[in-house]
Amino acid sequence: MQFPALIPYGWNDRWLGPMLEHPGCQPARVVRHDGAGLLIATPDSGVVAAPLVARLDPAPTVGDWIAYTPPVTLVAVLPRLSLLRRRSALGESAQALAANVDVVLLVCGLDRPVKKGRIQRGAALALDAGATPVIVLTKAALADDADAMAAAVAGENPGIELLVTSAKEGVGLDALRLLARDRTVTMLGESGAGKSSLVNALLGAEVAASGPVRAGDSKGRHTTSSRELHVLPAGGVLIDTPGIRAVGLWVEPEAVDATFDDIDELALGCRFADCGHDTEPSCAVLAAIAGGELAPERLDAWRAFHREAAATALKASPQESARRGRQPARDTKDAPRRKGH
Ligand SMILES: Nc1nc2c(ncn2[C@@H]2O[C@H](COP(=O)(O)OP(=O)(O)OP(=O)(O)O)[C@@H](O)[C@H]2O)c(=O)[nH]1
Ligand SMILES: [Mg+2]
Ligand SMILES: [Zn+2]
Structure with a gap:
């Protein structure tokens, strides 16, 4: 299967495997989503409008690769890389x-x-x-x-x-x-x-x-x-994308630690692996604040983000919780010492 028209849209061989699950289908990429319907980039017909099909799970979003049957019947959303x-x-x-x-x-x-x-x-x-x-x-x-x-x-x-x-x-x-x-x-x-x-x-x-x-x-x-x-x-x-006023966090704790890389790094020096950098003895993060190497507001933000990430976990549906059980997206140097914040 070769789809030269899709290469500018980011098509590459890694999508061939997922397409094999949908015999008789063609790949396409969602280039626009405006509530009512989708525009998809197709191998032979350019960009065409495709009516949304209710039974698609997950619901397609812009950037998705999908399998469809011509002219434009959406069949499946290919598993996402991100x-x-x-x-x-x-x-x-x-x-x-x-x-x-x-x-x-x-x-x-x-x-x-x-x-x-x-x-x-x-x-x-x-x-x-x-x-x-x-x-x-x-x-x-x-x-x-x-x-x-x-x-x-x-x-x-x-x-x-x-x-x-x-x-x-x-x-x-x-x-x-x-x-x-x-x-x-x-x-x-x-x-x-x-x-x-x-x-x-x-x-x-x-x-x-x-x-x-x-x-x-x-x-x-x-x-x-x-x-x-x-x-x-x-x-x-x-x-x-449209401008967004509030960037509501819906993230896993690992993403918070990755955002505050400096704190994550310092935490290696804390006595306790699950240190909350609060009242624990021998806390390297608090020591860094006392020594002027870390701004206290950064620890405040880290704490607030972790609270928000924890709230996300509580609100997640069972389906979502199962999904969240997956490997953290980040391939980090310190992934094995993830702590249970
Ligand atoms: N001089 C100058 N003006 C800019 C520049 N970038 C954006 N503007 C102006 O800023 C205004 C907003 O720019 P947009 O590109 O529409 O902003 P947006 O982020 O797409 O906004 P939304 O679509 O509402 O989310 C417009 O009047 C632009 O002309 C720039 O680099 N230089
Ligand atoms: Mg804009
Ligand atoms: Zn600590």
Whole structure:
């Protein structure tokens, strides 16, 4: 089975095996999901609309590879390599944002203050998905001092790659092109952060609608309303997403530890393997705070994230709980010494 038309969409041989489970079907990738239906990229007919089929489990999301029978009957969603999801607005369940993603860009506009919590939350979601988070500070040309802001953000988020870009002004785009090559990349960021503008800059065309931000606080107006996958001319695909106000955590504890790599590292020196870094004796994390090497707010954030991750576990359905029993997505150096926070 060869599907040259699907290669720009990220098709490769690893999907052949899963397709064998669906004899008589063709593969396709979901390029848009707007509630009512899907657009799928097909091997022979280009991008076509496909009505949603209720019995599909899981429900397909943008980035999914699916098996279908022509003209457009959806048969199955192929097992995902990764899934970016967040806590739904009501807080009771997970909302899928994008499937089979390799990289999640945490997009922040430098025309407004960068919110530390947002980046940490986005990083936790990305790591939980099994994807790599990359901070993208954009609209550098509109910042008073882009370098100083970037240095501050880098300092607050040790271990996460950071790119400074300016979509309209063509700054930092080559680095993004390189990052996206042969990968599926998606974005998280509040409305008006500049996500669609980055899409357009990488496409070299005004394909994704972008809209003005409010004067004064630079808040966006939710210009993008559906999640859409774009094929980049230099290779790779980029999924544009609507701006989200609240990045609700729906993650496993491992993703929290991965987000706070520095604390995880320090915790190796605690006397107790399950140290809560609270009142325990010989706590290396508290010692680092006392010694000024670790900001106390970072431990506060770590604690709050773990509380939220624990709440997720309680709310998860039995089905979800079974899924969560899987191996942690992160292939980390310290995976064997996971602690039961
Ligand atoms: N000068 C300059 N303006 C930018 C840049 N990036 C975005 N903008 C402007 O910022 C505003 C918001 O950009 P969008 O790309 O629509 O933001 P978004 O993140 O897609 O917003 P939503 O779709 O609402 O989530 C628009 O007026 C853009 O023209 C940039 O790099 N430089
Ligand atoms: Mg947009
Ligand atoms: Zn400790």
